[in-house]
Amino acid sequence: MDHVSSRIEQWHRELPDVDTAGMAILGRMRWITLQARPEIEAVFARHGLDTGEFDVLSTLLRAGPPYRLRPTELFRSLMISSGGLTARLDRLAGRGLITRAEASRDKRSLPVELTVQGRALVEAAFREDMLVERKLIAGLSDNDRSQLAKLLERLALIIGPAAEERGQSEPD
Numbered sequence: 001m002d003h004v005s006s007r008i009e010q011w012h013r014e015l016p017d018v019d020t021a022g023m024a025i026l027g028r029m030r031w032i033t034l035q036a037r038p039e040i041e042a043v044f045a046r047h048g049l050d051t052g053e054f055d056v057l058s059t060l061l062r063a064g065p066p067y068r069l070r071p072t073e074l075f076r077s078l079m080i081s082s083g084g085l086t087a088r089l090d091r092l093a094g095r096g097l098i099t100r101a102e103a104s105r106d107k108r109s110l111p112v113e114l115t116v117q118g119r120a121l122v123e124a125a126f127r128e129d130m131l132v133e134r135k136l137i138a139g140l141s142d143n144d145r146s147q148l149a150k151l152l153e154r155l156a157l158i159i160g161p162a163a164e165e166r167g168q169s170e171p172d
Contacts, residue, residue: 067114
């Protein structure tokens with residue numbers, strides 16, 4: 001029995017009329033995420049990145065050649081404040097991982113482009129991240145992983161529209 005089962009059992013004893021099906025799923029998803037984050041964030045740290053910086057670089061890489069987006073496109077994709085994005089972009093540009101044209105006063109319209117160095121770094125970090133995540137799910141069979149992924153995708157598609165209405169977005 002895991003800790004969520006124990007909590008559900010306690011709630012059923014105290015409030016037997018309350019449906020705890022959401023806790024059985026969402027509580028476990030939250031716990032799993034909290035357990036996995038430190039190991040994943042350690043991967044980014046080994047590459048000199050924090051999670052937010054990795055998110056920017058990986059979004060640019062996933063955009064495909066020429067690995068360039070406008071800050072407003074990044075802002076929409078990452079769903080962070082414009083100030084938070086500007087700070088990330090400044091740090092990444094200062095390290096030579098992205099470039100930004102300097103021709104305009106409005107930095108929101110200046111394309112942000114992944115440099116060769118930035119691409120190499122984010123590719124290496126992503127590859128290592130996927131190895132860590134593969135290790136974390138190694139106890140599941142291929143069939144279990146496939147079924148779980150499909151069920152989580154279905155749940156994401158159900159929850160997603162309501163989250164978008166509240167002004168939230170999907171994670172990177």
